[in-house]
Amino acid sequence: TKKSKLKKSKDKIVNEEEDSSGGSQSDDDDDDDDDDEMNEEDNNDDIEEEEIGQGLRWKSDLVEKAAASFKARQKGKINYRKLIYGEELGVEEEEDKDGDELGGLFKVLKQKSDQSKNDRFSINKTDCSKYFPENPQDWSLEEVTASIKDCFISGQWTKDKDAK
Amino acid sequence: MSTNSLNYEGCNFFRQRLILATLSGRTVKIKKIRSKEDDPGLKDFEASFIRLLDTLTNGSKIVVSETGTNLLYQPGILIGGNFEHECNPQRSIGYFLEAIIALAPFTKKPIKATLRGVTNDQIDPTVDLIRLTTLPTLKKFLGTDEGVDIKINKRGAAPDGGGEVLFTCPCRQKLRPIQFIEPGKIKRIRGIAWAARVSPAVTNRMVDSARSILNKFLTDIYIYTDHVKGSQSGKSPGFGLTLVAETTNGAFLGAERSSSARGSGDQPSVPEDLGKETAKNLLEEIYRGGCVDSTNQSTTALFMALGQQDVSKMLIGELTPYTIQFLRHIQDFFQLMFKVDPVPVPEEEEELNTGGEKLLLTCVGVGYSNVSKAIL
The missing domain is CATH 3.30.110 (Translation Initiation Factor IF3)
Incomplete structure (x- = not known):
């Protein structure tokens, strides 16, 4: 059912795009007319406004579209078996090729920098079981708090059943 | 072997x-x-x-x-029994206690460990978090409530510590396989606000600010305040907050924050900010969801792997890097692979807002049994 829903929404988006392109074409025709009737300014303005309204209509629900496509991408299956048991990813680079040598004798060791966050798997990191989320969500936003509202007993239990 | x-x-x-x-x-x-x-x-x-x-x-x-x-x-x-250990203050007692908990069910004699050191710091799970979230999980695998306890005799904040904790745990011949796939709904939030060698008002400031965020979701919130003084307060000043969300089916999701240690070079912590941060961390943990929280994923996976030769199932939130590595290690040592699948949302719950994607962790235990313990 989810797949069919997604397909529908995709079709919708495609249709809308076609619509908007069709709209702008007709606008071009209008423009030619306008050039002929230069003195009717009021009319011209109206048409221009309309043109903007139609031409930019595809922009109006960009946020929603982006959200939908983001969700779809997120739902794309991660292969957990591969993620966990697959090939090892981060094999540490053995040696720095740059000659950090003092008098050609001593090698200067660079102080380890903790800049790169993604190397929790690198061999000499801190051994710690606690998880610190890298990109915590902004819990002061209404939409974000709404995303967990049904985790609580006060929320909805199933589609049509309610705690009350 | x-x-x-x-x-x-x-x-x-x-x-x-x-x-x-x-x-x-x-x-x-x-x-x-x-x-x-x-x-x-x-x-x-x-x-x-x-x-x-x-x-x-x-x-x-x-x-x-x-x-x-x-x-x-x-x-x-593995022997276990009664012992004392001076935990190095570079890491908190939680670092050591996590390992003891993983080994405790398989010792020859029941463990009664007195651990001294830092009870609460910013890196490791604190003894409060372990007591409130890890012990309930451990009890499920042991199949008993008896004798599983952590008692905090003295608190000791980072960096100097001076705290003391008593951990007791019975040993078992075998662990029970567990199927826990329905976390249920969160019915209440409990917590501990602690302060040592600072003003007692600090605890209430943390509680109030945490409540200001959590009250929007739930009304059943109770946060204990634990202000320790004198010989019970360790060597360094500090304060912190541990919050735990409990579900109708007995899952515990925890989050916590501790004040920055004296001399660590970090900005000094403000109780109000710390309270809010902790509450947000808890919401993040609720978003991830599952039957165990991110800190306890690895311990749970270990006990599932060491269970009897039967299927264990557990619903969890997104895997943490630490757990992923732990699953790899379990494969190295026990040749056991877990099955990890994203859980499809049932149709009647499609409209619900229940946070992030959940995973189902499945394995057949290796049938590990405690060699030192005779079958009764």
């Missing part, structure tokens, strides 16, 4: 390797421990951890190279 040793590099996931080596009886070699750093080799807290393993076992062979960058560990038999 096979005798060939397993080889690893680096000090990351140090405890995982030594715990699994102890349980599986396999020798482990770790090389290149901080070999390229200014201060190479094992640190004091790791040495302290090795000493702890030595107390817990009998007949272990531990060889550390002169520079401290190589380690050989040949495990002996």
